[in-house]
Amino acid sequence: MPGKVVTITSGKGGVGKTTTTANLGTALVLQGKKVAVIDADIGLRNLDVVLGLENRIVYDLVDVVEGRARLRQALIKDKRHPELALLPAAQTRDKNAVSPAQMADLTNQLAQEFDFVLVDSPAGIEQGFKNAIAGADLVLIVTTPEVSAVRDADRIIGLVEAAELPTPRLILNRIKPAMVRRGDMLSMDDVKDILAIELIGIVPEDEQVVVSTNRGEAVVFDNVSKAGKAYNNIARRLLGEDIPFQVLEEPVEPAKKGFWARLFGV
Amino acid sequence: MNATGKKFEAVTIKGTAGGLLCRLLDDETIAFSDLLAELSDRLAGGEKFFRKGRFTVELGNRSLFKDDFDGMLEIFNRFDISIEAVISGVQSTRSQAKLAGIPSNLPNNQNTRPALVAEGQPGKNSAGGRGGVQPFDSAEAYFIRRTVRSGQVIRHHTDVIILGDVNAGAQVIAGGSVIVWGTVRGRIDAGQNAGGEGAVICALSLRPTQLGIHNVVAMGNDDALKDPDVGPEMASLQDGTIVLDSWMPHRGRLRG
Known part of the structure:
Protein backbone atom coordinates (compact mmCIF):
# COMPACT_ATOMS: atom_id res chain seq x y z
CA MET A 1 0.00 0.00 0.00
CA PRO A 2 1.48 3.36 -0.94
CA GLY A 3 2.26 5.84 1.82
CA LYS A 4 0.32 8.94 2.70
CA VAL A 5 1.14 12.34 1.21
CA VAL A 6 0.56 15.08 3.77
CA THR A 7 0.96 18.74 2.85
CA ILE A 8 1.64 21.33 5.54
CA THR A 9 0.47 24.79 4.54
CA SER A 10 -0.88 28.01 6.05
CA GLY A 11 -1.41 30.92 3.69
CA LYS A 12 0.37 33.36 5.95
CA GLY A 13 4.13 33.18 6.31
CA GLY A 14 6.03 32.73 9.54
CA VAL A 15 3.43 30.71 11.40
CA GLY A 16 5.63 27.62 11.62
CA LYS A 17 5.09 25.46 8.53
CA THR A 18 8.72 24.46 8.19
CA THR A 19 9.23 23.83 11.90
CA THR A 20 6.08 21.73 11.91
CA THR A 21 7.18 19.72 8.87
CA ALA A 22 10.62 19.04 10.33
CA ASN A 23 9.32 18.01 13.73
CA LEU A 24 6.37 16.04 12.48
CA GLY A 25 8.68 14.18 10.09
CA THR A 26 11.09 13.33 12.88
CA ALA A 27 8.27 12.42 15.24
CA LEU A 28 6.86 9.97 12.67
CA VAL A 29 10.32 8.41 12.35
CA LEU A 30 10.38 8.00 16.13
CA GLN A 31 7.09 6.13 15.75
CA GLY A 32 8.89 3.70 13.47
CA LYS A 33 7.78 5.07 10.11
CA LYS A 34 9.77 5.71 6.94
CA VAL A 35 9.38 9.38 6.10
CA ALA A 36 10.34 11.65 3.21
CA VAL A 37 10.05 15.41 3.65
CA ILE A 38 9.88 17.66 0.59
CA ASP A 39 10.72 21.35 0.64
CA ALA A 40 8.29 22.83 -1.90
CA ASP A 41 9.36 26.38 -1.12
CA ILE A 42 11.50 26.73 -4.23
CA GLY A 43 13.70 29.82 -4.10
CA LEU A 44 13.35 30.27 -0.34
CA ARG A 45 14.46 26.94 1.00
CA ASN A 46 14.60 26.47 4.78
CA LEU A 47 13.69 22.93 5.62
CA ASP A 48 17.27 21.73 5.05
CA VAL A 49 18.54 24.30 7.57
CA VAL A 50 15.98 23.41 10.21
CA LEU A 51 16.87 19.72 9.79
CA GLY A 52 20.61 20.49 9.85
CA LEU A 53 21.18 19.01 6.40
CA GLU A 54 22.11 22.15 4.49
CA ASN A 55 25.71 21.16 3.75
CA ARG A 56 24.69 17.85 2.22
CA ILE A 57 22.63 19.18 -0.68
CA VAL A 58 23.97 18.09 -4.07
CA TYR A 59 20.83 17.85 -6.19
CA ASP A 60 17.41 19.34 -5.55
CA LEU A 61 13.75 18.99 -6.47
CA VAL A 62 14.09 20.96 -9.70
CA ASP A 63 17.05 18.82 -10.79
CA VAL A 64 14.86 15.76 -10.38
CA VAL A 65 11.91 17.27 -12.23
CA GLU A 66 14.12 18.45 -15.08
CA GLY A 67 15.88 15.11 -15.32
CA ARG A 68 19.39 16.14 -14.24
CA ALA A 69 19.26 13.78 -11.29
CA ARG A 70 17.38 10.69 -10.30
CA LEU A 71 15.07 10.95 -7.30
CA ARG A 72 17.33 8.59 -5.35
CA GLN A 73 20.37 10.80 -5.92
CA ALA A 74 18.62 13.92 -4.72
CA LEU A 75 17.20 12.43 -1.52
CA ILE A 76 19.34 13.22 1.50
CA LYS A 77 19.33 10.63 4.25
CA ASP A 78 19.60 11.97 7.76
CA LYS A 79 22.55 10.11 9.33
CA ARG A 80 21.06 10.49 12.81
CA HIS A 81 17.76 8.95 11.70
CA PRO A 82 18.25 6.84 8.58
CA GLU A 83 14.50 6.49 8.09
CA LEU A 84 14.18 10.22 7.40
CA ALA A 85 14.95 11.57 3.93
CA LEU A 86 14.84 15.13 2.62
CA LEU A 87 14.20 16.30 -0.91
CA PRO A 88 15.49 19.87 -0.81
CA ALA A 89 14.16 22.81 -2.82
CA ALA A 90 16.23 24.60 -5.43
CA GLN A 91 17.45 27.94 -4.18
CA THR A 92 18.31 29.50 -7.53
CA ARG A 93 14.94 28.99 -9.20
CA ASP A 94 11.37 30.02 -8.46
CA LYS A 95 7.97 28.42 -7.96
CA ASN A 96 7.20 28.30 -11.66
CA ALA A 97 10.05 25.86 -12.28
CA VAL A 98 7.70 23.02 -11.33
CA SER A 99 4.11 22.25 -12.32
CA PRO A 100 1.38 20.72 -10.13
CA ALA A 101 1.38 17.62 -12.36
CA GLN A 102 5.12 17.15 -11.87
CA MET A 103 4.74 17.55 -8.11
CA ALA A 104 1.90 15.04 -7.99
CA ASP A 105 4.05 12.61 -9.94
CA LEU A 106 6.98 13.14 -7.58
CA THR A 107 4.99 12.67 -4.36
CA ASN A 108 3.38 9.63 -5.91
CA GLN A 109 6.77 8.06 -6.61
CA LEU A 110 7.96 8.77 -3.08
CA ALA A 111 4.76 7.35 -1.59
CA GLN A 112 5.65 3.98 -3.14
CA GLU A 113 8.75 3.84 -0.97
CA PHE A 114 7.89 5.80 2.18
CA ASP A 115 5.10 5.50 4.74
CA PHE A 116 4.69 9.26 4.86
CA VAL A 117 5.61 12.01 2.42
CA LEU A 118 5.42 15.43 4.09
CA VAL A 119 5.34 18.44 1.79
CA ASP A 120 6.40 21.79 3.25
CA SER A 121 4.35 24.36 1.34
CA PRO A 122 5.45 27.94 0.70
CA ALA A 123 3.30 30.79 2.01
CA GLY A 124 0.76 32.31 -0.34
CA ILE A 125 -1.99 31.02 -2.61
CA GLU A 126 -0.13 31.05 -5.92
CA GLN A 127 1.73 28.47 -7.97
CA GLY A 128 3.91 27.28 -5.06
CA PHE A 129 0.85 26.50 -2.97
CA LYS A 130 -0.87 24.80 -5.88
CA ASN A 131 2.24 22.66 -6.44
CA ALA A 132 2.39 21.75 -2.76
CA ILE A 133 -1.18 20.44 -2.55
CA ALA A 134 -1.13 18.77 -5.99
CA GLY A 135 -0.41 15.25 -4.77
CA ALA A 136 -1.78 15.54 -1.24
CA ASP A 137 -3.94 12.92 0.44
CA LEU A 138 -4.32 15.13 3.48
CA VAL A 139 -3.65 18.81 4.13
CA LEU A 140 -2.66 20.17 7.53
CA ILE A 141 -3.17 23.87 8.03
CA VAL A 142 -0.91 25.65 10.49
CA THR A 143 -2.17 28.83 12.07
CA THR A 144 -1.26 30.97 15.04
CA PRO A 145 -3.93 32.54 17.23
CA GLU A 146 -3.75 35.86 15.40
CA VAL A 147 -6.60 37.36 13.42
CA SER A 148 -4.53 37.74 10.24
CA ALA A 149 -3.21 34.16 10.33
CA VAL A 150 -6.70 32.79 10.97
CA ARG A 151 -8.08 34.86 8.09
CA ASP A 152 -5.47 33.42 5.72
CA ALA A 153 -6.09 29.91 7.02
CA ASP A 154 -9.77 30.36 6.18
CA ARG A 155 -8.88 31.36 2.62
CA ILE A 156 -6.62 28.32 2.28
CA ILE A 157 -9.30 25.95 3.60
CA GLY A 158 -11.64 27.28 0.92
CA LEU A 159 -9.02 26.67 -1.78
CA VAL A 160 -8.25 23.17 -0.52
CA GLU A 161 -11.97 22.34 -0.56
CA ALA A 162 -12.31 23.81 -4.04
CA ALA A 163 -9.47 21.53 -5.19
CA GLU A 164 -11.72 18.67 -4.04
CA LEU A 165 -9.29 17.41 -1.43
CA PRO A 166 -10.62 16.15 1.90
CA THR A 167 -11.38 18.79 4.50
CA PRO A 168 -8.03 19.82 5.98
CA ARG A 169 -7.11 19.53 9.64
CA LEU A 170 -5.79 22.28 11.82
CA ILE A 171 -2.63 22.78 13.86
CA LEU A 172 -2.87 25.72 16.22
CA ASN A 173 0.70 26.84 16.76
CA ARG A 174 2.45 29.12 19.25
CA ILE A 175 -0.42 29.48 21.65
CA LYS A 176 0.31 31.27 24.92
CA PRO A 177 -1.99 30.01 27.63
CA ALA A 178 -1.40 32.98 29.91
CA MET A 179 -2.39 35.45 27.19
CA VAL A 180 -5.48 33.44 26.32
CA ARG A 181 -6.49 33.48 29.98
CA ARG A 182 -6.17 37.24 30.06
CA GLY A 183 -8.32 37.48 26.94
CA ASP A 184 -5.43 39.00 24.94
CA MET A 185 -5.17 36.14 22.46
CA LEU A 186 -7.69 34.19 20.44
CA SER A 187 -8.43 30.96 22.24
CA MET A 188 -8.57 27.50 20.74
CA ASP A 189 -12.36 27.74 20.78
CA ASP A 190 -12.37 31.10 18.99
CA VAL A 191 -10.23 29.72 16.19
CA LYS A 192 -12.23 26.51 15.94
CA ASP A 193 -15.42 28.54 15.84
CA ILE A 194 -14.24 30.59 12.87
CA LEU A 195 -12.53 27.87 10.85
CA ALA A 196 -14.92 25.04 11.70
CA ILE A 197 -12.50 22.23 10.85
CA GLU A 198 -11.16 19.46 13.03
CA LEU A 199 -8.09 20.11 15.13
CA ILE A 200 -5.13 17.72 15.00
CA GLY A 201 -2.76 19.54 17.32
CA ILE A 202 -2.15 22.46 19.62
CA VAL A 203 1.46 23.54 19.98
CA PRO A 204 2.32 25.89 22.82
CA GLU A 205 4.80 28.73 22.42
CA ASP A 206 8.16 27.31 23.43
CA GLU A 207 11.57 29.01 23.38
CA GLN A 208 13.18 25.61 22.99
CA VAL A 209 11.89 25.55 19.40
CA VAL A 210 14.12 28.49 18.48
CA VAL A 211 17.13 26.82 20.10
CA SER A 212 16.53 23.52 18.31
CA THR A 213 15.76 25.15 14.98
CA ASN A 214 18.99 27.11 15.04
CA ARG A 215 20.97 23.99 15.87
CA GLY A 216 19.30 22.00 13.12
CA GLU A 217 17.82 19.49 15.52
CA ALA A 218 14.23 18.51 15.99
CA VAL A 219 12.58 19.61 19.21
CA VAL A 220 10.74 16.29 19.45
CA PHE A 221 13.79 14.69 21.11
CA ASP A 222 13.54 17.11 23.96
CA ASN A 223 11.53 15.36 26.63
CA VAL A 224 11.00 18.54 28.59
CA SER A 225 9.83 20.66 25.67
CA LYS A 226 6.09 21.14 25.57
CA ALA A 227 6.21 21.86 21.85
CA GLY A 228 8.16 18.65 21.30
CA LYS A 229 5.51 16.68 23.14
CA ALA A 230 2.79 18.39 21.10
CA TYR A 231 4.47 17.39 17.81
CA ASN A 232 4.85 13.82 19.01
CA ASN A 233 1.14 13.80 19.78
CA ILE A 234 0.27 15.09 16.30
CA ALA A 235 2.35 12.29 14.77
CA ARG A 236 0.49 9.71 16.83
CA ARG A 237 -2.87 11.22 15.89
CA LEU A 238 -1.83 11.01 12.22
CA LEU A 239 -1.26 7.29 12.83
CA GLY A 240 -4.81 7.01 14.07
CA GLU A 241 -4.23 7.05 17.81
CA ASP A 242 -6.77 8.83 19.92
CA ILE A 243 -4.74 11.20 22.09
CA PRO A 244 -6.42 13.83 24.22
CA PHE A 245 -5.22 17.37 23.65
CA GLN A 246 -2.54 18.55 26.04
CA VAL A 247 -3.90 20.68 28.80
CA LEU A 248 -2.19 23.96 28.15
CA GLU A 249 -3.20 25.62 31.36
CA GLU A 250 -0.11 26.39 33.35
CA PRO A 251 -0.59 25.29 36.91
CA VAL A 252 -2.36 28.06 38.74
CA GLU A 253 -0.60 28.89 41.95
CA PRO A 254 -2.87 28.28 44.87
CA ALA A 255 -4.06 31.63 46.14
CA LYS A 256 -2.09 32.59 49.17
CA LYS A 257 -4.41 32.66 52.06
CA GLY A 258 -4.17 35.58 54.39
CA PHE A 259 -3.60 35.36 58.12
CA TRP A 260 -7.24 35.78 59.05
CA ALA A 261 -8.40 33.38 56.47
CA ARG A 262 -6.02 30.74 57.74
CA LEU A 263 -7.00 31.39 61.28
CA PHE A 264 -10.66 30.91 60.60
CA GLY A 265 -10.17 28.19 58.09
CA VAL A 266 -12.08 30.06 55.43
CA MET B 1 -41.20 38.64 -8.65
CA ASN B 2 -42.89 37.10 -11.68
CA ALA B 3 -46.22 38.47 -12.69
CA THR B 4 -48.33 35.36 -12.38
CA GLY B 5 -51.04 36.59 -14.73
CA LYS B 6 -48.79 36.25 -17.75
CA LYS B 7 -48.76 32.96 -19.62
CA PHE B 8 -45.08 32.98 -20.49
CA GLU B 9 -42.54 35.59 -19.90
CA ALA B 10 -41.18 36.74 -23.19
CA VAL B 11 -37.71 37.06 -21.65
CA THR B 12 -36.50 34.59 -19.02
CA ILE B 13 -33.13 34.60 -17.37
CA LYS B 14 -31.95 31.76 -15.21
CA GLY B 15 -28.78 30.29 -13.80
CA THR B 16 -27.16 27.21 -15.30
CA ALA B 17 -23.90 25.36 -14.81
CA GLY B 18 -22.21 27.32 -17.55
CA GLY B 19 -23.36 30.74 -16.45
CA LEU B 20 -26.63 32.47 -17.13
CA LEU B 21 -29.17 31.37 -19.67
CA CYS B 22 -31.35 33.97 -21.35
CA ARG B 23 -34.35 32.73 -23.29
CA LEU B 24 -36.08 35.01 -25.78
CA LEU B 25 -39.48 33.55 -26.56
CA ASP B 26 -39.87 32.61 -30.22
CA ASP B 27 -43.57 33.51 -30.36
CA GLU B 28 -43.87 35.27 -33.68
CA THR B 29 -46.77 37.39 -32.43
CA ILE B 30 -44.26 39.29 -30.30
CA ALA B 31 -42.05 41.55 -32.35
CA PHE B 32 -38.35 41.03 -31.79
CA SER B 33 -37.94 44.75 -31.11
CA ASP B 34 -40.40 44.40 -28.21
CA LEU B 35 -38.40 41.47 -26.91
CA LEU B 36 -35.25 43.54 -27.03
CA ALA B 37 -36.94 46.35 -25.15
CA GLU B 38 -37.97 43.93 -22.43
CA LEU B 39 -34.52 42.36 -22.36
CA SER B 40 -33.01 45.77 -21.87
CA ASP B 41 -35.40 46.50 -19.00
CA ARG B 42 -34.69 43.18 -17.35
CA LEU B 43 -30.94 43.64 -17.55
CA ALA B 44 -31.19 47.20 -16.25
CA GLY B 45 -33.34 45.94 -13.37
CA GLY B 46 -30.69 43.50 -12.21
CA GLU B 47 -27.75 45.47 -13.45
CA LYS B 48 -25.50 44.90 -10.44
CA PHE B 49 -26.04 41.22 -10.72
CA PHE B 50 -25.86 40.79 -14.48
CA ARG B 51 -23.07 43.19 -15.33
CA LYS B 52 -20.01 41.42 -16.70
CA GLY B 53 -21.90 38.12 -16.65
CA ARG B 54 -21.56 35.30 -19.14
CA PHE B 55 -24.75 34.45 -20.97
CA THR B 56 -25.98 31.72 -23.21
CA VAL B 57 -28.81 33.00 -25.37
CA GLU B 58 -31.61 30.73 -26.46
CA LEU B 59 -33.61 31.96 -29.41
CA GLY B 60 -35.86 28.98 -30.17
CA ASN B 61 -37.05 28.84 -33.74
CA ARG B 62 -37.06 32.55 -34.38
CA SER B 63 -35.30 33.51 -37.55
CA LEU B 64 -33.16 36.59 -37.10
CA PHE B 65 -31.83 39.06 -39.60
CA LYS B 66 -28.53 40.74 -39.15
CA ASP B 67 -30.06 43.97 -37.81
CA ASP B 68 -32.03 42.08 -35.16
CA PHE B 69 -29.02 40.06 -34.11
CA ASP B 70 -26.77 43.11 -33.92
CA GLY B 71 -29.41 44.94 -31.94
CA MET B 72 -29.40 42.14 -29.41
CA LEU B 73 -25.60 42.08 -29.19
CA GLU B 74 -25.62 45.82 -28.66
CA ILE B 75 -27.86 45.46 -25.60
CA PHE B 76 -25.67 42.77 -24.04
CA ASN B 77 -22.59 44.85 -24.77
CA ARG B 78 -24.11 47.78 -22.95
CA PHE B 79 -24.07 45.68 -19.75
CA ASP B 80 -20.59 44.27 -20.42
CA ILE B 81 -22.16 40.87 -20.79
CA SER B 82 -20.31 38.35 -22.90
CA ILE B 83 -22.29 35.84 -24.92
CA GLU B 84 -20.83 32.38 -24.62
CA ALA B 85 -23.14 30.66 -27.04
CA VAL B 86 -26.32 31.01 -29.02
CA ILE B 87 -28.83 28.18 -29.11
CA SER B 88 -31.13 28.25 -32.07
CA GLY B 89 -33.15 25.81 -34.13
CA VAL B 90 -32.85 27.96 -37.23
CA GLN B 91 -29.92 27.86 -39.58
CA SER B 92 -30.11 31.56 -40.51
CA THR B 93 -29.89 32.64 -36.86
CA ARG B 94 -26.99 30.29 -36.23
CA SER B 95 -25.10 31.74 -39.15
CA GLN B 96 -25.66 35.24 -37.75
CA ALA B 97 -24.01 34.01 -34.57
CA LYS B 98 -21.16 32.51 -36.54
CA LEU B 99 -20.62 35.83 -38.30
CA ALA B 100 -20.39 37.52 -34.93
CA GLY B 101 -17.85 34.91 -33.79
CA ILE B 102 -20.18 33.33 -31.23
CA PRO B 103 -20.44 29.54 -31.03
CA SER B 104 -23.92 28.26 -31.78
CA ASN B 105 -25.72 25.04 -31.04
CA LEU B 106 -28.89 23.25 -31.86
CA PRO B 107 -31.21 23.10 -28.87
CA ASN B 108 -30.97 19.82 -27.00
CA ASN B 109 -33.27 18.23 -24.50
CA GLN B 110 -30.78 18.20 -21.70
CA ASN B 111 -32.23 20.17 -18.86
CA THR B 112 -30.24 23.15 -17.85
CA ARG B 113 -28.16 22.22 -14.87
CA PRO B 114 -27.95 24.14 -11.60
CA ALA B 115 -25.64 27.03 -11.17
CA LEU B 116 -23.06 27.83 -8.64
Missing part, protein backbone atom coordinates in the same frame (compact mmCIF):
# COMPACT_ATOMS: atom_id res chain seq x y z
CA VAL B 117 -21.34 31.01 -9.40
CA ALA B 118 -18.61 30.93 -6.82
CA GLU B 119 -15.66 32.90 -8.07
CA GLY B 120 -12.24 31.61 -7.25
CA GLN B 121 -13.20 28.01 -7.76
CA PRO B 122 -14.37 27.90 -11.31
CA GLY B 123 -16.43 24.98 -12.35
CA LYS B 124 -15.42 22.71 -9.52
CA ASN B 125 -18.60 22.88 -7.53
CA SER B 126 -21.02 23.40 -10.31
CA ALA B 127 -21.87 19.80 -10.96
CA GLY B 128 -23.65 19.33 -7.68
CA GLY B 129 -21.24 17.57 -5.31
CA ARG B 130 -20.35 19.78 -2.44
CA GLY B 131 -22.57 22.65 -3.48
CA GLY B 132 -25.57 20.36 -3.64
CA VAL B 133 -27.74 22.76 -5.57
CA GLN B 134 -31.07 21.79 -7.01
CA PRO B 135 -32.15 23.06 -10.40
CA PHE B 136 -34.09 26.27 -10.10
CA ASP B 137 -35.77 28.76 -12.31
CA SER B 138 -35.58 32.49 -11.97
CA ALA B 139 -37.77 32.58 -8.87
CA GLU B 140 -36.00 29.88 -6.84
CA ALA B 141 -33.56 30.31 -4.04
CA TYR B 142 -30.01 29.04 -3.94
CA PHE B 143 -29.24 26.73 -1.04
CA ILE B 144 -25.65 26.44 0.15
CA ARG B 145 -24.73 23.80 2.66
CA ARG B 146 -21.25 24.82 3.74
CA THR B 147 -19.30 27.71 5.16
CA VAL B 148 -18.51 30.43 2.66
CA ARG B 149 -14.84 31.17 3.28
CA SER B 150 -12.55 34.12 2.76
CA GLY B 151 -12.02 34.90 -0.92
CA GLN B 152 -15.14 33.11 -2.09
CA VAL B 153 -17.92 35.05 -3.77
CA ILE B 154 -21.45 33.71 -4.11
CA ARG B 155 -23.67 35.42 -6.67
CA HIS B 156 -27.26 34.51 -7.20
CA HIS B 157 -30.10 36.42 -8.78
CA THR B 158 -32.79 35.58 -6.21
CA ASP B 159 -32.74 34.54 -2.54
CA VAL B 160 -29.77 32.77 -0.96
CA ILE B 161 -29.93 30.41 2.00
CA ILE B 162 -26.70 29.36 3.69
CA LEU B 163 -26.39 26.55 6.19
CA GLY B 164 -22.99 27.54 7.57
CA ASP B 165 -21.06 30.72 8.23
CA VAL B 166 -20.08 33.57 5.94
CA ASN B 167 -16.53 34.26 7.07
CA ALA B 168 -14.60 37.51 6.96
CA GLY B 169 -13.29 38.10 3.44
CA ALA B 170 -16.20 36.25 1.84
CA GLN B 171 -18.98 37.96 -0.08
CA VAL B 172 -22.55 37.06 -0.95
CA ILE B 173 -24.35 39.05 -3.63
CA ALA B 174 -28.03 38.22 -4.01
CA GLY B 175 -30.90 39.56 -6.04
CA GLY B 176 -33.26 38.86 -3.13
CA SER B 177 -32.95 38.11 0.58
CA VAL B 178 -30.11 36.26 2.31
CA ILE B 179 -30.68 33.92 5.22
CA VAL B 180 -27.69 32.52 7.06
CA TRP B 181 -28.09 29.72 9.57
CA GLY B 182 -24.76 30.57 11.11
CA THR B 183 -22.52 33.54 11.79
CA VAL B 184 -21.97 36.33 9.29
CA ARG B 185 -18.48 37.83 9.55
CA GLY B 186 -18.05 38.82 5.90
CA ARG B 187 -19.95 41.01 3.49
CA ILE B 188 -23.50 40.51 2.28
CA ASP B 189 -25.26 42.49 -0.42
CA ALA B 190 -28.93 41.61 -0.67
CA GLY B 191 -31.71 43.01 -2.82
CA GLN B 192 -29.52 43.83 -5.80
CA ASN B 193 -32.45 43.34 -8.20
CA ALA B 194 -34.83 46.05 -9.21
CA GLY B 195 -37.38 46.24 -6.44
CA GLY B 196 -34.90 44.79 -3.96
CA GLU B 197 -35.72 47.38 -1.29
CA GLY B 198 -37.80 44.77 0.51
CA ALA B 199 -34.96 42.25 0.83
CA VAL B 200 -33.78 41.23 4.28
CA ILE B 201 -30.63 39.68 5.69
CA CYS B 202 -31.08 37.24 8.55
CA ALA B 203 -28.45 35.39 10.55
CA LEU B 204 -28.10 33.55 13.83
CA SER B 205 -25.26 35.93 14.58
CA LEU B 206 -24.84 39.06 12.48
CA ARG B 207 -21.33 40.52 12.81
CA PRO B 208 -20.58 41.56 9.25
CA THR B 209 -17.80 43.75 7.93
CA GLN B 210 -20.38 45.37 5.62
CA LEU B 211 -24.04 44.86 4.89
CA GLY B 212 -25.78 46.11 1.79
CA ILE B 213 -29.46 46.09 0.97
CA HIS B 214 -30.40 47.35 -2.48
CA ASN B 215 -28.42 50.58 -2.86
CA VAL B 216 -27.62 51.20 0.81
CA VAL B 217 -24.43 49.96 2.43
CA ALA B 218 -23.77 49.91 6.17
CA MET B 219 -20.45 49.26 7.87
CA GLY B 220 -20.11 46.77 10.67
CA ASN B 221 -19.94 48.43 14.03
CA ASP B 222 -16.75 47.63 15.96
CA ASP B 223 -18.47 47.85 19.32
CA ALA B 224 -21.28 45.61 18.17
CA LEU B 225 -18.70 43.07 17.02
CA LYS B 226 -17.27 42.87 20.51
CA ASP B 227 -20.67 42.46 22.10
CA PRO B 228 -21.50 39.07 23.45
CA ASP B 229 -23.90 37.30 21.20
CA VAL B 230 -27.14 39.24 20.90
CA GLY B 231 -28.91 36.35 19.21
CA PRO B 232 -30.44 36.03 15.76
CA GLU B 233 -30.97 39.31 13.96
CA MET B 234 -32.63 40.53 10.81
CA ALA B 235 -31.47 43.51 8.79
CA SER B 236 -33.92 45.38 6.62
CA LEU B 237 -34.21 48.72 4.90
CA GLN B 238 -36.36 51.27 6.68
CA ASP B 239 -36.57 54.85 5.40
CA GLY B 240 -33.32 54.49 3.53
CA THR B 241 -31.27 53.11 6.42
CA ILE B 242 -30.37 49.56 7.31
CA VAL B 243 -31.97 48.62 10.60
CA LEU B 244 -31.27 45.56 12.73
CA ASP B 245 -34.06 43.82 14.60
CA SER B 246 -34.03 40.79 16.76
CA TRP B 247 -35.00 37.88 14.53
CA MET B 248 -37.72 36.28 16.57
CA PRO B 249 -40.09 33.71 15.13
CA HIS B 250 -43.21 35.86 15.55
CA ARG B 251 -41.49 38.88 14.07
CA GLY B 252 -39.51 37.16 11.37
CA ARG B 253 -41.69 38.13 8.46
CA LEU B 254 -39.70 37.77 5.29
CA ARG B 255 -40.49 40.15 2.55
CA GLY B 256 -39.00 40.59 -0.88
